[in-house]
Structures are given as structure tokens and as C-alpha cells.
Amino acid sequence: MKILHTSDWHVGKVLKGQSRAEEHKAVLAGVIEIARAEQPDLVIVAGDLYDTAAPTPEATRLVTRALTALRRTGADVVAIGGNHDNGPALDALRPWAEAAGITLRGSVRENPDEHVIDGTTAGGERWRLAALPFLSQRYAVRAVEMYELTAAETNQTYADHLGRVLGRLTEGFTESGRVHLVTAHLTVTGAAAGGGERDAHTVLGYAVPATVFPGTAHYVALGHLHRAQRVDGPCPVRYSGSPLAVDFGEQENVPSVTVVEVTADTAARIREVPVTAAATLRTVRGTLAQLAEVEQPDAWLRVFVREQPRAGLREEVQELLPRALEIRIDPELVPAPGSGTAVAQRSGRSPRELFADYLDSRGHADDGVRELFDEIFEEVDR
Structure with missing residues (x-):
């Protein structure tokens, strides 16, 4: 049979x-x-x-x-x-x-x-x-x-x-x-x-x-x-x-x-x-310049970006690779837990200060993100 x-x-x-x-x-x-x-x-x-x-x-x-x-x-x-x-x-x-x-x-x-x-x-x-x-x-x-x-x-x-x-x-x-x-x-x-x-x-x-x-x-x-x-x-x-x-x-x-x-x-x-009917899944990694050279077959993409975090980075990648479903900073660029400065004490510190410490611990140096946080915080704190 x-x-x-x-x-x-x-x-x-x-x-x-x-x-x-x-x-x-x-x-x-x-x-x-x-x-x-x-x-x-x-x-x-x-x-x-x-x-x-x-x-x-x-x-x-x-x-x-x-x-x-x-x-x-x-x-x-x-x-x-x-x-x-x-x-x-x-x-x-x-x-x-x-x-x-x-x-x-x-x-x-x-x-x-x-x-x-x-x-x-x-x-x-x-x-x-x-x-x-x-x-x-x-x-x-x-x-x-x-x-x-x-x-x-x-x-x-x-x-x-x-x-x-x-x-x-x-x-x-x-x-x-x-x-x-x-x-x-x-x-x-x-x-x-x-x-x-x-x-x-x-x-x-x-x-x-x-x-x-x-x-x-x-x-x-x-x-x-x-x-x-x-x-x-x-x-x-x-x-x-x-x-x-x-x-x-x-x-x-x-x-x-x-x-x-x-x-x-x-x-x-x-x-x-x-069975070959479904779209393939593919992981790509690189800088924005390298990602711009990626061939875009009929595949869903997971993208590891080799750039420092900044406001608008996801949108830039999405414009380059419209079939990207997951976009993340390359884990190799993200500091391992405990590898940076000691975790700050929360008591007596403002949300702005705590958020700034978090960005520093993650290697995130974009002032635009801090300013955006300030705007959102002011909006919800009224």
C-alpha cells in the first residue's frame, strides 16, 4: 500500500x-x-x-x-x-x-x-x-x-x-x-x-x-x-x-x-x-548600505541591522526592504547584560533620567529619541 x-x-x-x-x-x-x-x-x-x-x-x-x-x-x-x-x-x-x-x-x-x-x-x-x-x-x-x-x-x-x-x-x-x-x-x-x-x-x-x-x-x-x-x-x-x-x-x-x-x-x-508553493523565509544582516544591495526575491525577511540605534532606523530599512517582517539591531552590536555601567538606582530619579540611563546602557546615542521621550512624557504627565 x-x-x-x-x-x-x-x-x-x-x-x-x-x-x-x-x-x-x-x-x-x-x-x-x-x-x-x-x-x-x-x-x-x-x-x-x-x-x-x-x-x-x-x-x-x-x-x-x-x-x-x-x-x-x-x-x-x-x-x-x-x-x-x-x-x-x-x-x-x-x-x-x-x-x-x-x-x-x-x-x-x-x-x-x-x-x-x-x-x-x-x-x-x-x-x-x-x-x-x-x-x-x-x-x-x-x-x-x-x-x-x-x-x-x-x-x-x-x-x-x-x-x-x-x-x-x-x-x-x-x-x-x-x-x-x-x-x-x-x-x-x-x-x-x-x-x-x-x-x-x-x-x-x-x-x-x-x-x-x-x-x-x-x-x-x-x-x-x-x-x-x-x-x-x-x-x-x-x-x-x-x-x-x-x-x-x-x-x-x-x-x-x-x-x-x-x-x-x-x-x-x-x-x-x-512542497515549494510558500514564500521562503530568509535572514539578512548588514549596514544600510549593505542592505541596499540585497536582492529581494519572493521571500519574507528578518533583518539584523548593523547600525547604532536611532529614531527612524526601522522606517529606513522598511523602505529598502518592503518584505522585511522583523527588523532588529544585530545582537552582536547590543551590549551583553552586565557588560556596561551598573544598573542605576531608581529611587528618587525621574523617568527622564532612568530612560537616559537605559539608552546609555544599550549604546543608543541618538538625542532625537531622548527628545521624543520628553515630548511623550510631557503629554501624558499633564
């Missing part, structure tokens, strides 16, 4: 105030075109369909249309909730999804059998998929208890609980003649972050070892980390990565989807298919 694995769409993403809506339309159209060309039997969307738990109607419309279009290619479609998604809200769409022939699992349900999905390809190959949406730490113990596993000890870790849940979902992965699959939205120890993930859900307390996946699985389709990568484990484990770079920390990533060909008796053959 053939599988198309994608994740971390983050529809509704706004980058430094810039909407990515048109890029997302183009990116998802590209994913759909890949599905039409590859003709997979199964499409897995491994979480973070949205960038926020309260998506706009436009974002909801785009995601539901994309899932519908993927289903119309003839593939079975399974999508799970990620840490950015509102799991119960996704579950509320399940009647629509079922009517459209799409399997949607937004959050962990009380009946574990709901997370074990069986199917048969048009060619008669049988498959079983254990689908685990993102599970937060505070619900991990409850999920273990719901599945009537051994009572959770208070000192057990998130990884212990997740391993128990996955063990329950994959306990039927011993039957021969069937392709066994897992999809989950989580962090695996040792995998590389893409650069734009939500830090609170990628720290060590949320990381699990790859040994939580059974050696009897033919392929594990993961979401959450935005860099496409293979993870060492007892079976083929992979992140598809995001099909577009969602933040400047991801500018080195290659947006793609993963195509997997596997049978019950042969190892998975895995390849990446690039």
Missing part, C-alpha cells in the same frame, strides 16, 4: 503580523496535487491542522476543503489533533467528517477502540492504524486510567503513561498479513526541533523515547516537530515536517510531505516530496 504522510499545516498562522492565508491555500493545493499524482491508498495528517485553538471561519473552510479534496483522490484520510488544535472542537466536526468519508480524531476518547482504525485498500491489502492525538501531561494519567491499565503511580513520567496508552492501542499488532501503522503528535527524544514549535510542548518533560512504539509496526507517522526527519527506533519512525516554514527559525528546513510504500511482508520504502 502507499501512504502520504503530512502534518503541521498550522492554517491561520500569522507571521509578525503578516497573514499566511494565500500561502496556505497554495501549499495545500500543492499537497493535493501530490496526492493526485501519487494516488496513495491512505493519507495521514498527523496533527496541528490549525495554528490556534480558535481558528477563523476562513481557516476552518480551508482545512475542511483540503481534507475533502484529499478524500476525493480516492485515498482514505485520517487526521488527528495536535497541541495547537482544539481537540473537542475537531471532534465536533466528526459527523461532517464521517459523512465525507474522513476519519477525524481530535482528542483521546474513553473507548480506546475509537483510536484503532481498520481499512482495506482498493487492491485488497488490509491495514490497521493506531491514531493518538496530542495528549497533555494533565490528561495523561486520566487516559491511562480510562483504559483500565495498571494504576498510575504518582512518580511515573509522561513517557511512561504515553507508552502504556500506545501499548494498549497496538496490542493487536501481531496479526500477520496486515500493515500495522501508528500516527501520533508528540516529541521523540533525540529528534531535532524545526525551530517554530511551541516550546512548552517540546521540552524534556514532554519527550518520549522511540521505544514506546512497537517493533511490529510497519511505519510510525509523527507530527509536532516541523523538520522532516527519520528517528531511530524499533520500527520506521518519521516526522513529515511542516509543508511550509512557519517561523524564521525554520528557514533552513525543506518543506515536504512523505510518501511511504509498504506491504505486510516488506520493509517501508520512504521518500520526501518537496
Whole structure:
């Protein structure tokens, strides 16, 4: 059977105030075109369909249309909730999804059998998929208890609980003649972050070892980390990565989807298919003169300016580089904390004096900024 694995769409993403809506339309159209060309039997969307738990109607419309279009290619479609998604809200769409022939699992349900999905390809190959949406730490113990596993000890870790849940979902992965699959939205120890993930859900307390996946699985389709990568484990484990770079920390990533060909008796053959529809993200640095020479391709820019801070500098850079979304003084020019004069005592000193001390500590010598502060302070102090 053939599988198309994608994740971390983050529809509704706004980058430094810039909407990515048109890029997302183009990116998802590209994913759909890949599905039409590859003709997979199964499409897995491994979480973070949205960038926020309260998506706009436009974002909801785009995601539901994309899932519908993927289903119309003839593939079975399974999508799970990620840490950015509102799991119960996704579950509320399940009647629509079922009517459209799409399997949607937004959050962990009380009946574990709901997370074990069986199917048969048009060619008669049988498959079983254990689908685990993102599970937060505070619900991990409850999920273990719901599945009537051994009572959770208070000192057990998130990884212990997740391993128990996955063990329950994959306990039927011993039957021969069937392709066994897992999809989950989580962090695996040792995998590389893409650069734009939500830090609170990628720290060590949320990381699990790859040994939580059974050696009897033919392929594990993961979401959450935005860099496409293979993870060492007892079976083929992979992140598809995001099909577009969602933040400047991801500018080195290659947006793609993963195509997997596997049978019950042969190892998975895995390849990446690039998705190139979104604008690239690029970081440039230099003086104003150097920035004036920067070529301006169809990319969103992060600019590190190698000039001393002064009033109007941002506007000058913006005029040179209209696609600059983030403009900052180059960190190499900013004094490190504690490297300058000692922090002034605040007691008995005016706001003007304190602000002047701050500018001095940051190497900001523009008198125009001080004068502007004085004008604003006088205005609000009346």
C-alpha cells in the first residue's frame, strides 16, 4: 500500500503580523496535487491542522476543503489533533467528517477502540492504524486510567503513561498479513526541533523515547516537530515536517510531505516530496548600505541591522526592504547584560533620567529619541 504522510499545516498562522492565508491555500493545493499524482491508498495528517485553538471561519473552510479534496483522490484520510488544535472542537466536526468519508480524531476518547482504525485498500491489502492525538501531561494519567491499565503511580513520567496508552492501542499488532501503522503528535527524544514549535510542548518533560512504539509496526507517522526527519527506533519512525516554514527559525528546513510504500511482508520504502508553493523565509544582516544591495526575491525577511540605534532606523530599512517582517539591531552590536555601567538606582530619579540611563546602557546615542521621550512624557504627565 502507499501512504502520504503530512502534518503541521498550522492554517491561520500569522507571521509578525503578516497573514499566511494565500500561502496556505497554495501549499495545500500543492499537497493535493501530490496526492493526485501519487494516488496513495491512505493519507495521514498527523496533527496541528490549525495554528490556534480558535481558528477563523476562513481557516476552518480551508482545512475542511483540503481534507475533502484529499478524500476525493480516492485515498482514505485520517487526521488527528495536535497541541495547537482544539481537540473537542475537531471532534465536533466528526459527523461532517464521517459523512465525507474522513476519519477525524481530535482528542483521546474513553473507548480506546475509537483510536484503532481498520481499512482495506482498493487492491485488497488490509491495514490497521493506531491514531493518538496530542495528549497533555494533565490528561495523561486520566487516559491511562480510562483504559483500565495498571494504576498510575504518582512518580511515573509522561513517557511512561504515553507508552502504556500506545501499548494498549497496538496490542493487536501481531496479526500477520496486515500493515500495522501508528500516527501520533508528540516529541521523540533525540529528534531535532524545526525551530517554530511551541516550546512548552517540546521540552524534556514532554519527550518520549522511540521505544514506546512497537517493533511490529510497519511505519510510525509523527507530527509536532516541523523538520522532516527519520528517528531511530524499533520500527520506521518519521516526522513529515511542516509543508511550509512557519517561523524564521525554520528557514533552513525543506518543506515536504512523505510518501511511504509498504506491504505486510516488506520493509517501508520512504521518500520526501518537496512542497515549494510558500514564500521562503530568509535572514539578512548588514549596514544600510549593505542592505541596499540585497536582492529581494519572493521571500519574507528578518533583518539584523548593523547600525547604532536611532529614531527612524526601522522606517529606513522598511523602505529598502518592503518584505522585511522583523527588523532588529544585530545582537552582536547590543551590549551583553552586565557588560556596561551598573544598573542605576531608581529611587528618587525621574523617568527622564532612568530612560537616559537605559539608552546609555544599550549604546543608543541618538538625542532625537531622548527628545521624543520628553515630548511623550510631557503629554501624558499633564
